[in-house]
Amino acid sequence: MSASDKAYEHVKTGILAGDIPPGTFVTEGRLAEEIGVSRTPVREALLRLQAEGMVELFPKKGALVTAPTPRETQEIFEARALIEEWAAAQMWPRRADAIPALRAHLDEMADLMRTGDVSAFSAADRAFHEVIVDAGSNSVISRQYSHLRDRQIVIVAGNLRGDKPRMTASLRQHRELLHLLESGTKSQFVRACREHVDYAVGLAGTR
């Protein structure tokens, strides 16, 4: 792995994990020292992250880690809903081959809820949805979706710290989705996907 990749991973995972919370100013020099590389690869990493909207670069001042505004949050969820609804429709005629993976992620979520590992739970949630989106077989859309989820994590990392009732509700909804995929109709499944995302909007919006 190149030094540039290392810097990128370091900063990005730091942001996504909440170690570098939104609002903090990071500087190339400090990060470079921290990671053990020179400023050049750090600079490249920050540019990439700026392109992704994770940080905002202020000339001669530094990089500000940004959280999505309430407005952007709404927009992200609307975009998610659009893609997930599309993907749900693509699952018909029924794509039974996706079911094992979905079940695996579901089981994982159930386990993680017990142990209370919120960030891993959220990762499993994401993986579940990515299976559905990827089933649409459109890598352009999959990439856009993945990016939306990255952005969303920053919100969630700040908001949802181990909220059992919400996790329970989420788990129930995912179970329902899988159930509908196995034995429901296309329109039922599409609507459930839509409602699932809309529910998440509410969660992110109310706090």
Added chain:
Amino acid sequence: MSASDKAYEHVKTGILAGDIPPGTFVTEGRLAEEIGVSRTPVREALLRLQAEGMVELFPKKGALVTAPTPRETQEIFEARALIEEWAAAQMWPRRADAIPALRAHLDEMADLMRTGDVSAFSAADRAFHEVIVDAGSNSVISRQYSHLRDRQIVIVAGNLRGDKPRMTASLRQHRELLHLLESGTKSQFVRACREHVDYAVGLAGTR
């Protein structure tokens, strides 16, 4: 404008205008000399372009300007259709405020078809659609749409060099869209948007 931005603009417009056709290898050194800056900002520009999917960086070898594969082309148009259909639906209840801008772009297209400036025609086409997408008031989606169009230009720049019948057909379709927006129904307009993009898929696919 910073040297980095200058390099970025230079390379990107070069690719979009077809001056740097897909398949060519560019090197940091040569570009740097050409633009009149050092390799550092050029390198940053290439990294940004790689993130956008415009070039592919091969370690120790150089940067390859890539055209979308037929597969990616299909995917781009599918994503476009998804967004445009959504945006079309967002235009109801009727957003009359978008009409003047749409009409202006339409007139521009008519003029440009006469003068035969294909790339400007294509830019006006894009602007027309961006008005509709932007009317959805979702900057996240607008950005994704804009990116899709950037990618699409690379295809078009290689394919559609001044094809009058196609331009005529395109112009007619845009007129129809505007007409439906003014005095059609929501479902008519949405369907027409969908069909318009599907028509474009055919164009890109058949060559």
Added chain:
DNA sequence: TGCGCTCATGTTGCATCCACCATAGATGCA
């Protein structure tokens, strides 16, 4: 005390330098 100015410090933006690597063409040997 309060205001404006200067300067010290921290940070970026960019140029330059060096080491490593990939590759192609030359070279030597069978």
Added chain:
DNA sequence: TGCATCTATGGTGGATGCAACATGAGCGCA
């Protein structure tokens, strides 16, 4: 002649140096 190997060249990846700029602390003056 044909093949393996060696080497010269061109390219990137990364480190470092330097100038320009933003900012805030400290100081002088009214």
